[in-house]
Amino acid sequence: MQAIVITALFAAVIALSLLGAPRRATVGGFFGGRSAEGQAPGLWTLVLSQVTTWIFARSLMNAAILGFYYGIVGTLAYAAYYGSFLTGGYIVGRMRAQGAGSVQDWLTQRFGTTGTTAYNLVIALRLLSEVFANLLVVGLIFAAALPQVQGAETVAIVAVGLLALGYSAWGGLSAALRTDVIQMVVFLAVFGTALVALMLRPGFDLAAVLTAPGTAGAHNGWVLLAVAALQVFSYPVHDPVMMDRGFLADPATTRKSFLHAFWISAVCILGFGFFGIQASLEGAAYEGQLLGTWAAILPGWVFVLLIVSLLVSALSTLDSALSSAARLMVEELRLLPRTLSGGRLAMLGFAAAGGALTLWGNQTLFDAVAVSGTASMFLTPVLAAALAGRQVALWAYLVSFAAAMAGAAAYMLRDLPALAALLYDGHKYEQLLQICVAVLLVGFAAVARGSRRVEAGQAG
Numbered sequence: 001m002q003a004i005v006i007t008a009l010f011a012a013v014i015a016l017s018l019l020g021a022p023r024r025a026t027v028g029g030f031f032g033g034r035s036a037e038g039q040a041p042g043l044w045t046l047v048l049s050q051v052t053t054w055i056f057a058r059s060l061m062n063a064a065i066l067g068f069y070y071g072i073v074g075t076l077a078y079a080a081y082y083g084s085f086l087t088g089g090y091i092v093g094r095m096r097a098q099g100a101g102s103v104q105d106w107l108t109q110r111f112g113t114t115g116t117t118a119y120n121l122v123i124a125l126r127l128l129s130e131v132f133a134n135l136l137v138v139g140l141i142f143a144a145a146l147p148q149v150q151g152a153e154t155v156a157i158v159a160v161g162l163l164a165l166g167y168s169a170w171g172g173l174s175a176a177l178r179t180d181v182i183q184m185v186v187f188l189a190v191f192g193t194a195l196v197a198l199m200l201r202p203g204f205d206l207a208a209v210l211t212a213p214g215t216a217g218a219h220n221g222w223v224l225l226a227v228a229a230l231q232v233f234s235y236p237v238h239d240p241v242m243m244d245r246g247f248l249a250d251p252a253t254t255r256k257s258f259l260h261a262f263w264i265s266a267v268c269i270l271g272f273g274f275f276g277i278q279a280s281l282e283g284a285a286y287e288g289q290l291l292g293t294w295a296a297i298l299p300g301w302v303f304v305l306l307i308v309s310l311l312v313s314a315l316s317t318l319d320s321a322l323s324s325a326a327r328l329m330v331e332e333l334r335l336l337p338r339t340l341s342g343g344r345l346a347m348l349g350f351a352a353a354g355g356a357l358t359l360w361g362n363q364t365l366f367d368a369v370a371v372s373g374t375a376s377m378f379l380t381p382v383l384a385a386a387l388a389g390r391q392v393a394l395w396a397y398l399v400s401f402a403a404a405m406a407g408a409a410a411y412m413l414r415d416l417p418a419l420a421a422l423l424y425d426g427h428k429y430e431q432l433l434q435i436c437v438a439v440l441l442v443g444f445a446a447v448a449r450g451s452r453r454v455e456a457g458q459a460g
Contacts, residue, residue: 002145002300002303002304003145003146006141006145006304006307006308006311007145009304009308010308010311010312013182013183013186013308013312013315014163014315016182017167017179017182017183017315017319018163018166018167020178020179020181021167021170021171021175021179022035022170022171022174022178025170025171025172025174025340027338027339029171029172029173029174030171030172030173030174030323030326030343031172031173031326031327031330031331031338031343032173032248033173033174033244033245033248034174035174040248040249040250040253041177041248041249042253043249043256043257043260045177045180045181046177046245046248046249046253046254046257046261047256047257047260047261047264048181048184048185049176049177049180049181049245049320050085050242050245050257050261050265051184051261051264051265051268052180052183052187052313052316052317052320053176053180053241053242053316053317053320053321054082054084054085054239054241054242054261055187055265055269055272055313056130056133056134056313056314056316056317057133057134057137057138057310057311057314057317058133058136058137059269060268060272060309060310060313061137061289061290061310062078063075063078063269063270063273063276064272064273064275064279064290065276065289065290066078066221066224066273066276067212067214067273067275067277067280068214068215068276068277068279068286068290068293069214069215069220069221069280070214070216070217070218070219070221070224071212071213071214071217071218071277071280072209072210072211072218072273072277073214073218073221073222073225074214074218074220074224074273075269075270075273075274075277076221076225077221077222077224077225077227077228078224078269078273079266079269079270079273080225080228080229080232081228081231081232081235081373082262082265082266082269083228083232083262084232084235084236084242085236085242085258085259085261085262085265086258086259086262087232087233087235087236088236088237088239088242088243088246088258089254089258089259089262091236091237091383091387092243092246092247092254092258093251093254093255094387095387096246096247096251096254101247102243102244102247102331102332103119103237103243104116104119104332110386110391110392111392111394111397112394114394114398115394115397115398116332118378118397118398118401119238119379120333122238122372122375122376123238123239123240123328125372125375126238126240126372126376127240127321127324127328127350128350128353128357129372130317130321130354131318131321131322131325131350131351131353131354131355131358132354132355132357132358134313134314134315134317134318134321135157135161135314135354135355135358136157136358137314138156138157138160138314139153139154139156139157139358140153140288140289140291141156141291141307141310141311142155142156144288144291144292144295145307154359157355157358157359158355160311160314160315161318161351161354161355164315164318164319164322164351165318165322165347165348167179168318168319168322168347169322169344169348172323172326172340172343173244173323173324173327175319176319176320176322176323179316179319180316180319180320183312183313183315183316186312187309187312187313187316188268190305190308190309190312191268191271191272191305191306191309193305194302194305194306194309195271195274197299197301197305198274198275198278198298198302199274203282204278205281208281209274209277209278209281212277212280212281214277215280215286220427220429220430223427223429223430223433224432226433227429227432227433227436230377230433230436230437230440231373231374231376231377231436233380233383233384234376234377234378234379234380234383235373235376237376237379237383238372238373238375238379240324240327240328241317241321241324244323244324244327245257246258275290275294275298275306276290278297279293279294279297284297291307294306321350322347322351325346325347325349325350326342326343326344326346327343328346329342329343329346329349330342330343330346371408371411372408374404374411374432374436374439375404375407375408376404377404377407377436377439377440377443378397378400378401378402378403378404378405378439379400380440380443380444381400381440381443381444381446381447381448382396382397382400382443382447384444384447385448385451386451389453389454390451390452390453390454391452391453391454392447392450393450393451395446395450396446396447396449396450396451397447397450399442399443399446400442400443400447403438403439403442403443403446404439404443407435407436407438407439410422410423410435411428411431411432411435414428414431423435
């Protein structure tokens with residue numbers, strides 16, 4: 001019965017999304033998010049779109065899993081990444097003040113095609129990760145909800161992927177913005193109800209949740225919090241979904257949208273983490289990435305609402321990732337014509353690649369995209385210097401880029417004997433912290449050596 005209700009509610013959300021997509025597609029709306037009348041998105045359209053595309057299904061699951069293992073500190077560590085709205089808003093504001101129309105535009109002015117190509121490689125990896133990480137959660141949910149149905153996971157992944165591709169390919173970014181609003185309102189209503197139910201149930205103790213150490217102790221949560229602090233400056237810039245929305249409306253509206261998106265998304269992530277922390281406090285066994293755990297300890301209707309909220313967040317991220325993929329391939333890389341057909345072809349390619357990785361990928365592939373945050377850290381010293389008015393040499397930019405790529409590869413391949421000998425013999429988060437520090441040291445050293453202050457009138 002639960003499976004039927006979950007499927008019916010999710011189908012209703014998909015139907016609302018299809019109805020909410022624009023009836024008439026234009027090139028300006030497809031790539032620039034403008035309405036049929038040529039208007040830029042308003043404040044709350046931007047806010048809700050930013051939030052719903054950043055609290056995607058895998059993030060919600062991660063917040064809960066970290067809360068289960070490391071208590072409130074684990075959830076706070078994940079919530080710290082949502083400080084990216086504050087750093088991202090600052091960076092976008094400075095870039096726009098310097099005359100840039102996109103991150104790639106800003107990079108091209110300073111580092112030419114070579115610098116922009118390095119950046120585009122990282123964000124392409126990020127977009128692929130967003131597509132298949134969310135499809136992966138869809139598969140996990142339906143595999144758990146329909147254990148007796150063989151192939152339910154595969155059918156769900158393909159069906160949701162095709163439906164998201166369908167309405168995204170029709171309207172592009174304008175469709176993503178409009179459906180994000182619908183999906184976020186549904187998410188807030190569904191998840192808010194589930195969270196209130198959790199907090200009102202017998203045995204819930206807010207003080208215990210806020211001081212919970214988790215099943216594995218808080219130490220590695222503190223380590224991950226340190227990692228987040230090191231990555232949070234560069235992290236938003238490697239997310240094209242957030243950056244695309246930073247250049248759609250006027251600067252004042254954009255600034256306000258980033259501020260509101262920060263506190264709303266942080267509250268949602270902390271709230272979802274409560275479900276993982278509560279499971280640890282009740283001594284529940286970890287089953288099916290907490291899906292089985294919640295099924296065992298939560299009332300049926302609360303479990304259904306929680307699962308539907310995960311599915312809605314997965315859907316909302318898929319359409320936004322596909323619209324950003326179209327913009328990347330058409331407007332930045334110029335590999336396809338700036339037409340509706342060109343954008344739709346780009347979406348199809350990314351959807352197919354993401355779906356293939358979800359269905360046939362292995363854990364190494366999943367680890368590879370999970371370290372995109374480490375790969376993005378080459379931008380930290382570059383942005384710190386360039387936004388402060390220094391001119392950074394291309395060679396310094398590339399050294400920082402190479403260090404970040406090497407760090408990401410080292411984390412992905414950390415079990416190899418040669419790398420294990422170089423890394424701290426401890427938990428993977430402790431190794432990640434070591435790698436992040438090394439990446440930043442190399443990057444800042446290169447930028448310090450290869451940059452010089454320029455006069456305001458000379459700064460590009």
